[in-house]
Amino acid sequence: MDNASALRLTIFLSVFAFMALLEAYKPARKAVLNRKQRWVGNLSMVMLGAVVARLLLPTTLLGVSSWAESEGLGLFNSIEGALPFAVVVILCVLIQDVVIYWQHRLFHTVPVLWRIHKMHHADSHVDTTTGLRFHPIEIALSLCIKAAVIVLFGVPALAIVVFEVALNAFSLFNHANIRLPETWDKRVSTILVTQRLHRIHHSQAKQYSNTNYGFSVTWWDKLFNSFTSQSRVDDATFEVGQKDIPAVKENASVLALLKQPFNHKPEGQ
Numbered sequence: 001m002d003n004a005s006a007l008r009l010t011i012f013l014s015v016f017a018f019m020a021l022l023e024a025y026k027p028a029r030k031a032v033l034n035r036k037q038r039w040v041g042n043l044s045m046v047m048l049g050a051v052v053a054r055l056l057l058p059t060t061l062l063g064v065s066s067w068a069e070s071e072g073l074g075l076f077n078s079i080e081g082a083l084p085f086a087v088v089v090i091l092c093v094l095i096q097d098v099v100i101y102w103q104h105r106l107f108h109t110v111p112v113l114w115r116i117h118k119m120h121h122a123d124s125h126v127d128t129t130t131g132l133r134f135h136p137i138e139i140a141l142s143l144c145i146k147a148a149v150i151v152l153f154g155v156p157a158l159a160i161v162v163f164e165v166a167l168n169a170f171s172l173f174n175h176a177n178i179r180l181p182e183t184w185d186k187r188v189s190t191i192l193v194t195q196r197l198h199r200i201h202h203s204q205a206k207q208y209s210n211t212n213y214g215f216s217v218t219w220w221d222k223l224f225n226s227f228t229s230q231s232r233v234d235d236a237t238f239e240v241g242q243k244d245i246p247a248v249k250e251n252a253s254v255l256a257l258l259k260q261p262f263n264h265k266p267e268g269q
Contacts, residue, residue, distance in 0.1 A: 042129035049139035074154020092159035124247030131175035
């Protein structure tokens with residue numbers, strides 16, 4: 001578990017640093033607030049989320065997997081040996097991936113869940129730190145969903161590590177304030193979620209924010225009819241964030257972010 005945590009942290013910091021350098025060198029869009037005003041709040045959310053996760057589940061998701069295996073719980077633990085281990089790992093990564101897609105979609109659809117998730121979308125600018133800006137309540141709910149999936153399917157530890165590393169890396173990647181060359185964007189976006197595609201999801205227009213829920217691959221959105229390949233407004237100029245939460249520094253503080261789900265009435269998404 002210690003090795004897995006060290007691996008996740010190393011990859012996380014490496015991807016974060018690389019994306020931050022790229023967007024500082026050639027940003028795709030200009031920020032409304034300065035970096036310090038936004039980054040303090042956004043980075044605080046990931047630290048608070050980590051504390052909540054550790055308090056809620058001291059054994060971590062790997063501990064849940066180990067317990068489920070020892071008890072013979074879950075689909076793949078009950079049919080152990082029926083499939084090659086590599087196939088089980090691939091299937092479990094895909095299962096976790098589609099569950100996160102539907103989790104994200106439900107957080108946009110169910111009013112009380114949207115009230116919590118809205119804090120992520122209220123960021124006045126989209127950059128790599130936005131990929132870390134999730135309310136601790138959302139982190140806790142997501143952790144419970146992940147743990148349930150692990151027990152239900154008997155997800156092995158390796159599949160959890162692979163998925164969690166990918167989840168963090170892709171979240172940092174597709175929120176980054178960069179723009180791939182048009183030719184490359186067209187090629188990459190046939191399979192992976194690019195920054196341009198994910199910024200469509202962060203549009204203030206609900207017709208766009210209710211699309212492109214995938215965090216890594218585009219095929220779930222295409223399969224479940226929630227994919228938008230192009231916005232009518234140019235990527236450099238359409239408005240992101242939430243209209244009812246003005247882009248002012250008072251709304252970017254740590255306390256303001258934590259209070260947002262309780263300050264605003266739930267809206268249909």
